[in-house]
Amino acid sequence: xxxxxCREVREIDRRAIDDFGLxxxxxxxxxxxxxxxxxxxxxxxxxxxxxxGKGNNGGDGLVMARxxxxxxxxxxxxxxxxxxxxxxxxxxxxxxxxxxxxxxLCLANATRDVWRRELDHAxxxxxxxxxxxxxxxxxxxxxxxxxxxxxxxxxxxxxDVPSGLDCDSGEPLGTCVRATVTGTFVSRKTGFDVQGASxxxxxxxxxxxGVPKKxxxxxDSASRxxxxxx
Numbered sequence: 001x002x003x004x005x006c007r008e009v010r011e012i013d014r015r016a017i018d019d020f021g022l023x024x025x026x027x028x029x030x031x032x033x034x035x036x037x038x039x040x041x042x043x044x045x046x047x048x049x050x051x052x053g054k055g056n057n058g059g060d061g062l063v064m065a066r067x068x069x070x071x072x073x074x075x076x077x078x079x080x081x082x083x084x085x086x087x088x089x090x091x092x093x094x095x096x097x098x099x100x101x102x103x104x105l106c107l108a109n110a111t112r113d114v115w116r117r118e119l120d121h122a123x124x125x126x127x128x129x130x131x132x133x134x135x136x137x138x139x140x141x142x143x144x145x146x147x148x149x150x151x152x153x154x155x156x157x158x159x160d161v162p163s164g165l166d167c168d169s170g171e172p173l174g175t176c177v178r179a180t181v182t183g184t185f186v187s188r189k190t191g192f193d194v195q196g197a198s199x200x201x202x203x204x205x206x207x208x209x210g211v212p213k214k215x216x217x218x219x220d221s222a223s224r225x226x227x228x229x230x
Contacts, residue, residue, distance in 0.1 A: 001187035001206070001216055005168045006132050008219055012186060015218075016211050025089040028056060030209040031160075032063020032093075035183045038205055039064070039124070039157050040071060042181065046123025047074045051145060052094075053129040053163070054081035059090030060159050061128025062097050069102055077104040078118055080129050080145050109141045115148035124155045127177045130163035132189065137174040138164045146175045158182040161189060162200045170194030178202075185209050186216070 004012070016022045039048070050065050052058035062077065069075045077097055083106060086094045097104060107115060119125060127149060129142060138146065146164055149156060156179045161167045164176030170191030182201040184192070186209060192201055 002220060003188040003190045003193055004186065004219070005190045006135070009132050009167075009186065009189070012211055012215060012219055015215055020212055020215060022210065022212075024056075025092060027209050027211070028059050028089050028093065029063055031185050031207065032060045033067050034207040034209065035060060035157075035159055036064040036067035036071070038181075038183045038207060039126070040068065040073070042157075044073065044124050047076060047121050048124045048126060049076045049078055049119050049122035050126040051078045051080055051119075051129055051149065053131075053142070054085045054087070054090060055131060055133070056090060057128050057131030057159055057163075058086070059088075059093050061126055062090065062093035064126060064128070064159070065097055065102050066093075066100060069100070075102055076118075076122070077102055078115075079104065079106040079108060080142065082106065082108045107145075110144070112144040112148045112151075115145055116152065119148060119152050119154065122152075122154055124157060125149055125152065126157045126159065127163050127179060128159040129177070130161075131159075132161050132167045134161075134164065134173060135166060138176070143175045146177050150178050155180045156202075158201065160184050161191075165191065165197070165200050167191045170197035170200075172200060176200050181205065183207050186211055 158179035
């Protein structure tokens with residue numbers, strides 16, 4: 001699959017749900033499970049701190065937490081938003097994490113120093129804060145979170161896109177997570193191919209989330225210019 005821009009990514013998600021009848025929570029489950037499998041394949045050892053925002057990207061991280069714990073890993077979930085702010089599929093997966101007794105701490109509006117303290121014991125940090133929908137300059141409280149992650153000197157796994165990276169332009173939106181590895185869904189994003197973007201993404205792996213091949217072919221063909229008859 002060729003690289004996709006933000007609009008195309010959203011259209012694939014919409015059509016998978018509306019036209020093909022795939023529930024969004026199934027796509028989230030597939031994304032989180034396959035991201036967890038990729039992270040485990042990197043032979044991680046030690047604690048994995050999963051930092052989750054309130055959107056679908058955070059929901060993917062919450063799914064990862066469950067699968068990684070099921071596989072015997074030491075997992076800590078750190079919320080970058082208030083529990084009440086989680087909605088839809090992300091809220092469902094947050095409820096599952098809470099019921100599963102996975103260690104969880106809400107650090108909404110915490111200072112950079114508090115984040116650094118809580119991340120200090122992690123061997124890997126999973127960045128599941130902001131996704132492909134981020135297009136505006138990153139603001140607080142996420143600035144403090146991202147600065148703490150970048151200042152820890154830890155290995156970082158970005159879910160779909162490093163938080164704070166414009167997935168179309170490949171440019172940071174002010175503050176941006178610097179990832180060791182990015183597990184991106186469906187295809188590479190157009191911004192990843194821009195010179196200098198790899199500084200933020202690290203090595204990029206493309207992960208399947210179960211989107212029907214027919215849908216991907218439709219999106220791919222729709223972007224190609226019509227053949228000239230002359």
